[in-house]
Every structure is written in structure tokens, then in C-alpha cells.
Amino acid sequence: MRTSPRSVRLDFAAPVHPPRLAGATLCAAGLAAALAVGVAFDRKLAERSQLDAELAATAPPRRAAPDPSAARNAADAAAIERELGIPWIRLLAELEAASQDSASTVSLLAVAPDPGKHLVRITAEVRALNDAIAYLKRLQRSAVLRHPMLESHERRKDDPEHPLRVTLSAEWRT
Amino acid sequence: MSPRWRDEVAIYLAPRKLALVRRARGLRPRVVAETELTVLAGNAGGIGPVLSTLADVLTDPTWQGAAARAVVTDHPWARYGVVPPPPARLDAPARLAHARYVLGDAHGDAVADWAVTLADTPPGRPCVACATPATLRTALEDTLAPARLTLVSLQPQLVVAFNAWRRRLPADDAWFVRVDDGALSAVHLSHGAWDRVHLARLSADWSVELERLEALGRLTRPAGAEGRMLVDAPAWMRRGAAARTGIEWLDEGDGEASHVCALLRRMAA
Numbered sequence: 001m002r003t004s005p006r007s008v009r010l011d012f013a014a015p016v017h018p019p020r021l022a023g024a025t026l027c028a029a030g031l032a033a034a035l036a037v038g039v040a041f042d043r044k045l046a047e048r049s050q051l052d053a054e055l056a057a058t059a060p061p062r063r064a065a066p067d068p069s070a071a072r073n074a075a076d077a078a079a080i081e082r083e084l085g086i087p088w089i090r091l092l093a094e095l096e097a098a099s100q101d102s103a104s105t106v107s108l109l110a111v112a113p114d115p116g117k118h119l120v121r122i123t124a125e126v127r128a129l130n131d132a133i134a135y136l137k138r139l140q141r142s143a144v145l146r147h148p149m150l151e152s153h154e155r156r157k158d159d160p161e162h163p164l165r166v167t168l169s170a171e172w173r174t
Numbered sequence: 175m176s177p178r179w180r181d182e183v184a185i186y187l188a189p190r191k192l193a194l195v196r197r198a199r200g201l202r203p204r205v206v207a208e209t210e211l212t213v214l215a216g217n218a219g220g221i222g223p224v225l226s227t228l229a230d231v232l233t234d235p236t237w238q239g240a241a242a243r244a245v246v247t248d249h250p251w252a253r254y255g256v257v258p259p260p261p262a263r264l265d266a267p268a269r270l271a272h273a274r275y276v277l278g279d280a281h282g283d284a285v286a287d288w289a290v291t292l293a294d295t296p297p298g299r300p301c302v303a304c305a306t307p308a309t310l311r312t313a314l315e316d317t318l319a320p321a322r323l324t325l326v327s328l329q330p331q332l333v334v335a336f337n338a339w340r341r342r343l344p345a346d347d348a349w350f351v352r353v354d355d356g357a358l359s360a361v362h363l364s365h366g367a368w369d370r371v372h373l374a375r376l377s378a379d380w381s382v383e384l385e386r387l388e389a390l391g392r393l394t395r396p397a398g399a400e401g402r403m404l405v406d407a408p409a410w411m412r413r414g415a416a417a418r419t420g421i422e423w424l425d426e427g428d429g430e431a432s433h434v435c436a437l438l439r440r441m442a443a
Contacts, residue, residue, distance in 0.1 A: 003345065004340055004341045004342075004343060004344075004345060004366075005336075005340050005343055005344075005363050005367060005368075006340075006366050006367055007340055008293050008302055008333050008336060008337060008368065009293055009294040010292070010293040010294075010302060010304055010329065010330075010333050011291070011327050011329050012289060012291050012304075012306060012310075012311055012329070013244075013311065013325050013327050013328040014326055014327045014328075
């Protein structure tokens with residue numbers, strides 16, 4: 001039961017919906033929180049600046065100037081490491097097996113590895129181009145090599161049997 | 175809405191009367207100055223003489239640099255209407271147009287170009303509407319500006335007096351009457367809200383008006399009903415009519431303060 005009449009909020013200048021206390025409180029709390037975060041951030045910035053200054057004041061360890069002979073030695077060591085990394089035994093065994101599978105229609109002339117690229121270049125002579133292609137297909141089935149391809153072929157006219165000299169290349173698997 | 179710590183100057187404006195009360199705010203608000211003046215050049219309708227007097231008063235630094243809350247007398251600068259709830263939900267402009275129609279129906283073309291505002295009322299309930307002369311607010315703001323007074327509130331006297339006394343009023347079937355400056359404003363309460371508003375000018379013989387008040391109470395009360403009439407009137411009128419029956423005088427014990435200044439003091443911050 002109402003004991004007194006309701007107030008009449010009627011005004012020609014002020015809004016009849018005054019901001020509620022809860023809204024004002026929430027706004028104040030938000031401002032206070034923002035202020036607290038700002039103060040904390042400012043302190044952290046100051047702390048970081050101080051740490052940076054202390055770090056800058058500390059003498060950094062001097063690095064020794066690079067020695068040219070040491071650099072050369074390192075390069076040589078890397079080259080030797082790469083040479084030693086070539087799987088010669090497996091590679092030569094695979095090439096020998098491939099030659100045997102080709103019924104001696106392929107005569108290997110040279111095997112030149114490129115350790116930097118993991119690439120082996122094979123020079124061989126065959127009687128006909130089909131023999132070279134068969135040899136290539138045999139190498140493509142190899143587990144030691146990958147991406148074998150025919151780089152060039154040339155008919156040797158200075159040879160009385162006119163063999164076909166082919167150059168193949170393949171990467172070896174490590 | 176003014177900041178809680180800013181001083182406030184409450185200003186009462188009537189054709190022949192001007193009153194100001196300055197209140198310092200803060201943790202312990204207190205009245206620091208008050209004055210009441212008669213506007214000699216005042217006439218029945220014009221706002222000019224009282225604003226001219228106000229401008230003179232505001233040259234005193236006592237009244238400068240504050241938030242201003244103005245109260246205008248009901249007669250002749252306020253007209254009321256109780257707007258019934260519309261059958262359909264209306265937006266703000268439509269509610270205002272509806273209120274303007276109700277006020278025009280009650281008070282005629284005189285209020286056609288007046289400024290109208292509505293009380294904040296829950297939907298589905300009658301709403302109090304009030305109209306004041308269109309130029310009143312801007313003229314008042316122009317007068318206040320040189321004294322660094324910001325108008326934060328402009329209310330009619332009956333609304334201010336009602337809100338000041340409402341905790342002493344019954345919620346149902348009662349008249350609240352405010353008498354001042356040669357005029358009477360009365361509002362009838364029903365179910366805790368206004369349902370009728372009556373304004374009248376008073377003659378020089380105030381006893382006649384008291385009889386009219388009593389007659390008004392009898393005539394507006396249903397047969398057999400025990401309606402009450404609570405009157406907020408100047409002290410001299412209360413003393414002269416103490417023996418009368420049927421009227422309950424509202425007296426807050428304001429001491430030597432004038433009736434108008436007492437109202438300004440009681441204004442809600």
C-alpha cells in the first residue's frame with residue numbers, strides 16, 4: 001500500500017531521466033580501474049627504462065675480431081665434411097648393378113660428384129639412344145638416387161663405332 | 175544536472191515577486207544567502223519586469239557563478255493538464271502533440287504557442303503535462319548568462335511545492351493546495367497520482383478565498399467521502415484561519431523565512 005503519492009518529475013530545462021546512482025557508481029568504478037591500470041603501466045614503463053639503463057651501463061663482452069685463417073680452416077673443414085658425406089660405396093655399387101642390369105650395353109666413362117649440390121654426374125657411352133634410356137629408367141628405380149635425368153647426348157663421329165656419349169645427372173639420397 | 179559540489183541558486187519568479195536562495199553544497203549543504211524583492215513594475219502577464227529586476231540583483235557577486243534552478247509561479251506562467259493514456263503506444267513527438275491537444279482543449283488558444291513538457295510517467299498511466307510561455311526559458315537564460323549562472327532546472331511552482339510536501343500527503347482522494355502571490359494552485363490526488371489540477375487568482379480578501387477553498391473541497395468530494403484538503407499557505411494566512419475546519423495546514427516550522435524562500439530552501443538538490 002502506497003503511503004505517499006509519487007513524485008512528479010517535470011522540468012523544462014533538465015532531463016526527466018536523471019542518471020541513476022548505479023550508473024554513476026559504475027562510471028566512477030570504470031574510471032578508477034582505468035586510472036589504476038594507467039598508473040601500473042606507467043610504473044612498469046619506468047621499471048623497464050631503469051633496467052634498460054642498468055643494462056646499458058654494464059660493459060658488454062668484447063667479441064674477438066674474426067681471424068682470416070680460422071675462417072679458411074672452417075671452410076676447408078666444411079668441404080672435407082661434405083666430401084666425407086658422399087655415400088661412395090652405395091653409389092658405386094648401385095651404378096655397377098645398373099650397368100650389369102643393362103647387359104653391358106653401357107660403358108661408364110666417368111662419375112663426378114658435386115658434394116655441394118648432392119649431385120652426381122655420370123658420363124657413359126652406349127650404342128644406341130634406347131640403351132641410354134633403358135639405363136636411365138634403371139637408375140630411376142634406384143633407392144640410392146633420385147631425379148635421374150638425361151642432360152645431353154652426342155654421337156662420337158671420331159670413333160670408328162660411332163658410339164653415343166651421354167651425360168646423366170642424379171641426386172643421391174643421404 | 176549540476177555537479178554535487180557546485181553551489182546552487184534557486185530563483186522564484188512571479189510577476190510581482192522575485193526571490194533568490196543561494197545554497198553552498200558539498201558534504202554539508204547550507205543556505206548562505208537569501209533575498210525576496212517586490213517587483214514594483216510588475217504586471218499580470220509580462221516576464222520583462224521581473225527579469226529586469228533579476229538582472230539588477232545578479233550584478234551582486236553573491237549570486238554569481240553557480241547552477242541556477244528556477245521556479246516560476248503557476249499564475250500566469252504555467253498551465254497544467256492531465257493527459258489520459260493513449261490507446262496505442264506513441265513515440266515522444268506524438269505524446270507531446272497529444273499533450274498539446276489536451277492543454278489546448280482545457281486552456282484555449284492562449285497556450286497554442288507555449289512550450290510543453292511532460293512528466294516522466296510509467297506507460298499506461300495518466301501523465302501530467304505543463305505549458306509555459308515559449309520565450310520564458312531563453313529570456314531567463316539570457317538574463318542568467320552575464321552572472322555565470324547556468325540554468326539546470328526550470329519548474330513550475332506547483333510541481334516544486336508538491337514534491338517538497340508529498341511525503342506529508344495522502345496518496346488517495348486528497349487536495350493539495352498551494353497559495354501564494356495572489357494565486358491558488360490545487361491538485362487532486364488519486365491512487366498516488368494527479369488526476370485534476372485547478373488554478374485560480376485570489377482577491378484581496380483572503381478569507382473569501384478560504385471559503386472558496388472549503389467549498390471547492392466539498393464540491394469535488396463524492397457524497398459521504400472523507401476527502402482531505404492540505405494547504406501550503408503563507409504563515410499569516412495560517413494564523414488567521416487556525417480555527418477553520420476542513421483544512422489541514424502544512425507547516426514545516428520555517429521560522430522567519432518567507433513562504434517563497436521556504437519553498438526554495440526545500441527544493442530537492
